[in-house]
Amino acid sequence: MKFxxxxxxxxxxxxxxxxxxxxxxxxxxxxxDGVEGLNAIKENxxxxxxxxxxxxxxxxxxxxxxxxxxxxxxxxxxxxxxxAEKPRIIEAIKAGVNNYVVKPFTPDALLGKIDETLKxxxxxx
Amino acid sequence: xxDEEKKQVNPKLIAAFVNSTQNVLKTMVQANSKIxxxxxKFDPKPSYDVSGIVGFSGxxxxxxxxxxxxxxxxxxxxxxxxxxxxxxxxxxxxxxxELSNMIxxxxxxxxxxxAHIGIPSxxxxxxxxxxxxxxxxxxxxxxxxxxxxxxxxxxxxQVSCVPA
Numbered sequence: 660m661k662f663x664x665x666x667x668x669x670x671x672x673x674x675x676x677x678x679x680x681x682x683x684x685x686x687x688x689x690x691x692d693g694v695e696g697l698n699a700i701k702e703n704x705x706x707x708x709x710x711x712x713x714x715x716x717x718x719x720x721x722x723x724x725x726x727x728x729x730x731x732x733x734x735x736x737x738x739x740x741x742x743a744e745k746p747r748i749i750e751a752i753k754a755g756v757n758n759y760v761v762k763p764f765t766p767d768a769l770l771g772k773i774d775e776t777l778k779x780x781x782x783x784x
Numbered sequence: 785x786x787d788e789e790k791k792q793v794n795p796k797l798i799a800a801f802v803n804s805t806q807n808v809l810k811t812m813v814q815a816n817s818k819i820x821x822x823x824x825k826f827d828p829k830p831s832y833d834v835s836g837i838v839g840f841s842g843x844x845x846x847x848x849x850x851x852x853x854x855x856x857x858x859x860x861x862x863x864x865x866x867x868x869x870x871x872x873x874x875x876x877x878x879x880x881x882e883l884s885n886m887i888x889x890x891x892x893x894x895x896x897x898x899a900h901i902g903i904p905s906x907x908x909x910x911x912x913x914x915x916x917x918x919x920x921x922x923x924x925x926x927x928x929x930x931x932x933x934x935x936x937x938x939x940x941x942q943v944s945c946v947p948a
Contacts, residue, residue: 667903670865670879677866714885716903741889741901761893762886763811 660782662687663703665696665720666712666739671762675710675739678766679773693718697726706734708777713740713751721754728755735780737772739764793923794942797895798822801848801925801936804890808883809929813863820926828913831924831935832856834871835914836884839902844895846917846940850884856932857908863931877906887936897942917941 881904
């Protein structure tokens with residue numbers, strides 16, 4: 660299971676990696692903003708699931724999701740962000756996000772959302 | 785605007801930071817925290833030497849500074865990241881920024897207003913000053929926790945018009 664982790668905070672990417680490492684056969688590709696995220700997809704090929712922060716320099720997560728969805732309608736995307744207001748969540752879902760995790764989160768909550776998202780997409784973690 | 789209006793800070797905004805701080809500490813650092821009585825301050829210097837700063841825009845403008853004692857910052861970052869980090873490393877500043885970002889973002893959801901947060905900044909060093917809004921007081925929320933003490937310094941105001 661290949662994850663693309665997009666967050667400008669290396670601390671947050673490391674926390675995600677620790678959580679994901681509990682899943683079998685997981686591997687990760689990292690990016691520090693939306694531009695790097697799009698480049699990572701071009702350079703590394705398709706991934707199985709993406710975790711994307713919203714507020715980032717250069718290109719935010721919402722813009723990145725919209726650009727991904729121009730060509731890729733199926734890869735599951737989970738937005739992991741401090742943006743917790745309902746209108747923002749709706750905006751993200753409309754942009755093509757499949758699931759949403761609000762920071763702060765527990766490891767179990769993140770794993771639960773990953774599992775739920777993959778099941779909806781017909782995959783298993 | 786009358787002086788009386790200028791000096792008021794909406795208690796709902798302060799309560800949002802109290803709840804947010806305890807939630808973030810509990811969830812990400814697994815630490816219980818106690819909140820002291822909020823007080824106004826006028827000194828531009830933050831309470832301690834490590835500052836995580838997040839700006840607000842939209843219907844709420846200003847900033848919040850999460851101000852840590854140096855040792856508290858070291859201990860809280862260790863609990864947050866699961867490893868001890870050097871105070872002067874990029875990763876240490878990144879961790880303080882992310883904690884500050886979570887506290888600000890989690891508070892924002894309870895404002896009930898159209899507000900946005902910026903990318904966090906981090907300053908580490910003795911005696912630094914923070915430029916703040918002058919027409920509203922800075923409200924300091926003292927926090928004690930199992931992993932160290934810190935203060936949440938809220939200097940924000942609600943604005944009725946959102947600039948185009």
